Amino acid sequence: MTVYAIIGGTGLTQLQGLTITAALNIDTPFGAPSAPVLRGEYAGREVLFLARHGHPHRIPPHQVNYRANLWALKEAGAQAIVAVNAVGGIHMAMGTGHFCVPHQIIDYTSGREHTYFAGELEHVTHIDFSHPYDEALRSKLCQALAAERCEFSSHGVYGATQGPRLETVAEIARMERDGCDIVGMTGMPEAVLARELTLPYACLSLVVNPAAGKSNELITMAQIEQALVEGMDKVKAVLARVLSA
Ligand code: HPA
Numbered sequence: 001m002t003v004y005a006i007i008g009g010t011g012l013t014q015l016q017g018l019t020i021t022a023a024l025n026i027d028t029p030f031g032a033p034s035a036p037v038l039r040g041e042y043a044g045r046e047v048l049f050l051a052r053h054g055h056p057h058r059i060p061p062h063q064v065n066y067r068a069n070l071w072a073l074k075e076a077g078a079q080a081i082v083a084v085n086a087v088g089g090i091h092m093a094m095g096t097g098h099f100c101v102p103h104q105i106i107d108y109t110s111g112r113e114h115t116y117f118a119g120e121l122e123h124v125t126h127i128d129f130s131h132p133y134d135e136a137l138r139s140k141l142c143q144a145l146a147a148e149r150c151e152f153s154s155h156g157v158y159g160a161t162q163g164p165r166l167e168t169v170a171e172i173a174r175m176e177r178d179g180c181d182i183v184g185m186t187g188m189p190e191a192v193l194a195r196e197l198t199l200p201y202a203c204l205s206l207v208v209n210p211a212a213g214k215s216n217e218l219i220t221m222a223q224i225e226q227a228l229v230e231g232m233d234k235v236k237a238v239l240a241r242v243l244s245a
Contacts, residue, residue, distance in 0.1 A: 001045070001046075002079045002080050003046055003047070003048065003077050003078055003079045003080075004045070004047050004048070004078070004079070004080050004081070004082060004242070004243060005037075005047070005048035005049070005050065005073045005076070005078035005080070005081045005082070006042075006047060006048070006049050006050070006081075006082050006083075006084065006239060007050050007052050007069070007073075007081060007082070007083040007084065007190070008049060008050070008051050008052060008084055009052050009053065009083070009084050009085040009086055009186055010053060010057065010085075010086045010224075010228060011086060011206075011208075011225075011228030011229070011231070011232050011235075012051075012084050012232060012235060013051040013053065013054070013055040013056060013057050014049075014051065014055055015038075015042060015049050015236070015239075016236065017042060017043075017236065017240070018038065018040045018041070018042045018047070018049055019040050019041045019042070020038050020039070020040040021039050021040050021041065022038070022039040022040075023036040023037075023038055023039075024036055024037040024038075024039060024072075024076055026072040026075055026076060028067070028068045028071040028072055028075070029071070030065060030067040030068045030071060030113070031065050031067075031068045032065065032068055033050060033065060033068045033069045033071075033072040033073075034050065034051060034052055034053060034054045034059055034064060034065065034068075034069055035050060035051045035054050035055050037049070037050050037072050037073060037076045038050070039076065042239070042240065042243055043239075043240035043241075043243040043244040044243075044244055045243040045244060047243060048073060048076050048077065048078050050069055050072070050073060052064055052069065052083075052186060052190075060163065060164040061162075061163045061164060061185035061186045062109075062111075062112065062162055062163050062164060062185070064186065065113075066112065066113065066114075066189050066190050066193055067113050067116065067189075067193055069190075070190065070193040070194055070197055070199070071116075071197070073199070074197050074199060078199060079199070079200075080134070080137055080199060080200040080201070081194050081199050081200070081201045081202075082137065082141065082202060082203075082204060082239065082242060083186075083187075083190060083191075083201065083202070083203045083204070084203075084204050084205075084206070084235055084239075085184050085186050085187065085203060085204075085205050085206070086184065086205075086206055086208045086224065086227075086228060087100070087158070087182040087183060087184035087205045087206065087207055087208065088166070088167075088172075088182065088183045088184070088207070088208070088209050088210065088211035088212070088214075088219070089181075089182060089207040089209070089210050089211055089214060090159070090172060090175060090176050090180050090181055090182060090183055090211045090214065091156070091176075091181040091182070093153055093181075094153070094156070094181055094182055094207045095207060095210070096207055096208060096209060096210065096223075096227050097151065097206075097207065097227060097230060097231060098151050098152065098153065098206075098207045099145055099150050099151065099152035099153070099204065099205065099206055099207070099231075099234075099238075100152065100153045100156040100158075100181065100182050100205045100207065101133075101138050101141045101142055101145070101152065101153070101154055101155070101156070101202065101203065101204060101205070102133065102155070102156045102157060102158035102181075102182065102187070102203050102205060103131075103133055103138065103154075103155045103156065103157075104131075104132065104133075104156075104157045104158070105132050105133075105157065105158040105159075105160060105187050105188060105191055106157060106158070106159050106160070106175075106178055106179070106180060107160050107187075107188040107189075107192075108159060108160060108161045108162065108175070109160050109161065109162045109185075109188050109189070110162055111162075112162075112188075112189055113189070114188070114189035114192060114193070115189070115192070115193070115196065116193065116196050116197070117196065127192075127195055127196055129192060129195055132191045132192070132195065132201075133191065133201060133202045133203065134200035134201055134202050136200065137200050137201070137202035138154075138202045140202075140242050140245055141202055141204055141238065141242060142154045143241075143245070144238045144239075144241035144242045144245065145204075145238055147241055148234060148237050148238050148241065150234050150238065153181070156181035156182055156205070157178075157179050157180045157181050157182075158180070158181075158182050158183075158184060158187045158203065158205065159175045159178070159180030159182065159183045159184075160183075160184060160185065160186070160187035160188035161183055161184070161185055162185070163185035164185065166212055166219055167183060167211065167212045168212060169212050169213030171212070172211045172212045172213050172214065173213065175211075182205055182207065182211075183211050184205065187203065191203070204235065204238060204239075206227070206228070206231045206234075206235060207227075208223075208224045208227035208228055208231070209223055209224050209227065
């Protein structure tokens with residue numbers, strides 16, 4: 001059976017209901033991951049869990065060591081990755097509390113360590129990244145969301161921004177013209193590093209605020225935190241279904 005790894009984002013620094021059997025401190029050629037990789041049992045299945053921002057939450061999105069995180073998960077035995085992330089909603093359908101399982105991504109980040117193919121290479125490699133997410137895993141997530149009666153979109157374009165600041169109204173308007181439906185700060189380079197390691201990867205994105213300019217109010221952390229609290233039970237139920245499917 002496939003060993004899944006869950007990467008928990010903001011609001012999911014620990015997975016309640018996970019029976020931890022080991023906390024692995026894995027050193028990688030790229031440094032230390034955000035936290036120990038937890039091995040345990042969740043919904044009757046062996047699973048790995050990593051808190052993307054550390055536990056407690058302390059590493060901002062632009063300073064996450066994505067290369068170490070993905071490498072450590074692979075080393076711990078992960079065979080597929082479900083990444084959870086909080087996002088802002090751009091498309092009208094992406095209201096607060098809505099879930100999206102993105103099928104495409106546009107990378108607006110800069111200056112992040114975004115590849116394993118760097119340094120002294122024997123030959124240059126260009127991996128195919130036409131379809132950044134694993135279709136089978138996306139479909140499992142969608143089935144679980146439907147079974148849990150969550151409001152969700154089975155497709156969407158994720159715009160990955162650098163952060164840690166939120167975007168300007170003009171930036172979101174540009175992203176909308178580009179075709180982005182949701183905006184977040186952690187989608188890249190996580191997705192491409194998983195692909196470079198040949199790990200099937202998909203995202204479960206929870207909308208926690210309207211993106212800049214998409215409501216009449218300013219975006220507050222209180223608003224984001226409230227939406228996270230309200231959405232996390234559903235996230236956990238969806239993950240449990242994916243694992244036990
Ligand atoms: N923009 C970028 N990242 C985010 C947002 C947002 O509005 N909300 C949650 N993560």
